[in-house]
Amino acid sequence: MDVYVMAMGDVLAPTMALAEQLRDVLPGRGIQLHCGGGSFKSQMKKADRSGAAVALIIGEDELANNSVTVKPLRGQGEQQLVAQAQVAETIKQLEATS
Structure with missing residues (x-):
């Protein structure tokens, strides 16, 4: 497993859409x-x-701001709030530094 996507509150549908998008681009x-x-x-x-x-x-x-909180679970890195359009690139950067 590389990425674990969590929906907090009543945001499951957009969270599912993001997970599917990430499967395509990653x-x-x-x-x-x-x-x-x-x-x-x-x-x-x-x-x-x-x-x-x-x-x-x-x-x-996050949904209201079109953003995602990215929290590294292994290795170095700080939790950060990133635009949804930048999530895949942020994950790639975290992989490169670990």
């Missing part, structure tokens, strides 16, 4: 979408257990 990478709901803490535990290098978090605020 071929060969495992992208898992969390669809089961649950608290932020439980979703983060599942993201960590998945072995993914990066968690993508989309909530109401």
Whole structure:
């Protein structure tokens, strides 16, 4: 698993669309979408257990700002808020530095 995508709140449909888009632009990478709901803490535990290098978090605020929170789960890196159009490039940059 490379990327774990989480929807916080009632944003599952746009989160699914982002995961599908990432599968197209990041071929060969495992992208898992969390669809089961649950608290932020439980979703983060599942993201960590998945072995993914990066968690993508989309909530109401991110959706309103057309952005995504990118949280590295392994290695170096800080959590950052990036525009949805820049998510794939941000993931590639994080992979290059780890």
